[in-house]
Amino acid sequence: MSTDRDVTRIVRSWLGEDEYESADRVLGAVLDQLDTTPQRRATWWPVRRISTMNTTLKFGLASVVVAVAVLVGVNYLAGPNVGGPNLTEATPTPTAEPTTTPLPTPASTPAFLLPTGEHLLADTVRSMTVMIPAPDWYGDPGGAILTKNDNAEAPDGAGLIVFDGDLVVYGDPCQWATTRPDAPATTVDELVTALTAQPSRDASEPVDITLGGYAGKSITLHVPDDAVFSGCDSGTFGSWGLPGDDVTPFRYHQDPGQIDKLFIADVEGTLVVIDIAWYEGTPQSVVDELEAIVASTTFE
Numbered sequence: 001m002s003t004d005r006d007v008t009r010i011v012r013s014w015l016g017e018d019e020y021e022s023a024d025r026v027l028g029a030v031l032d033q034l035d036t037t038p039q040r041r042a043t044w045w046p047v048r049r050i051s052t053m054n055t056t057l058k059f060g061l062a063s064v065v066v067a068v069a070v071l072v073g074v075n076y077l078a079g080p081n082v083g084g085p086n087l088t089e090a091t092p093t094p095t096a097e098p099t100t101t102p103l104p105t106p107a108s109t110p111a112f113l114l115p116t117g118e119h120l121l122a123d124t125v126r127s128m129t130v131m132i133p134a135p136d137w138y139g140d141p142g143g144a145i146l147t148k149n150d151n152a153e154a155p156d157g158a159g160l161i162v163f164d165g166d167l168v169v170y171g172d173p174c175q176w177a178t179t180r181p182d183a184p185a186t187t188v189d190e191l192v193t194a195l196t197a198q199p200s201r202d203a204s205e206p207v208d209i210t211l212g213g214y215a216g217k218s219i220t221l222h223v224p225d226d227a228v229f230s231g232c233d234s235g236t237f238g239s240w241g242l243p244g245d246d247v248t249p250f251r252y253h254q255d256p257g258q259i260d261k262l263f264i265a266d267v268e269g270t271l272v273v274i275d276i277a278w279y280e281g282t283p284q285s286v287v288d289e290l291e292a293i294v295a296s297t298t299f300e
Contacts, residue, residue, distance in 0.1 A: 110138075112138045112150075113137075113138055113150075114132050114138065114146075116133060116134060117131065118130070119131075119132055120141050121139075121142070121162060121297070122142060122143070122162040122164075123142055124164040124270065124272050125268050125272065125299070127299070128272075128300075129300060130293045132146075134289050136148060138150040145159065145160070145162075146160040146161075146293065147160075148286050153254050155279055156279060156281040157278070157279065158276075158277065158282045158286045158290060159276070159278075160274065160275065160277070160293060160294070161251075161275050162272070162275075163250070163251065163273040163275065164267075164270055164272045165271060166185065167184055167191060167241070167242065167250075168181060168185070168240055168241045168242060169184075169191065169194035169240045170198070170238060170239065170240060172199060173201070173223075173249075176238050176241070176249055177234070180241065180247055185271070187266065188217055188264050188271065189217075191264055192206045192217050192219055195219060195262070196219065198221070200224050201222055201223075202221070202222045202224075211263050211265035211267075211272070211294070211297055212297040212298050212299045213299065214272075215266065216265030216266060217264050221260045221261075221262070223255070223256055223258040224256060224257075225257045226256065234248070237252065251275065254277075258277055258279060259277065259278055259279065260276070261275075261276050261277075262274070262275050263275075263276075267299060274294050276290040276293075276294060278290065
């Protein structure tokens, strides 16, 4: 059930408790509920996310609160004169029964659904901006993740994620716990060399690219179709981790058969990686959209 309908249901239930109760109490309860209503979050990989609420949803919820204020005000004013002089004791005037108008269901846009056009993708060495060329892309602006139709899983999902900084490339993505190197990759060439050496990845030959005006390389990797994730360390097939005490993979894969095309560039001395991922069952048009998004990257 959508958040909007949840709010409407809560408002109606409160109005049904006591049609003459304080408007302030009802509105306060609604606002308290809005603050605690969870918003759907898109998830893919563990990167920092910026908590936002869709602007259209905010306006929609505000309209519900206004409607509550109107309804409660009507009920309160239409009620009998409680605690004051009875001016109509001799000839009482019938009090009109208050009528309740059904609350409208506000129109809203699904959380994190991005319209076509320019969007902030991530804040790395510089802010990264991209153009979304088609509908049905989901992401948290600045959150470094995009997914098509809010789905990055097999058999037809697709997505994009941004990494920046030094990366620790495992010798074996399945047995990563025992093949973690002592030193991370800090340059484009070091990262490409380490990824190419991973067994079973069927790495392509690296090609020279330019990403947002910065020179780099691109390489395509594959997760084997017959990979058994349950047989990997902690049930995880992972390409790389981060320097530091946490040795678990930072880029772990969703399903066997996932294809990763990496765009790696040196941006003012810092590695920046855009990883686009899809499957054999992903429509080619969606893959083309991913490529177009990467091609539109600018650093500001």
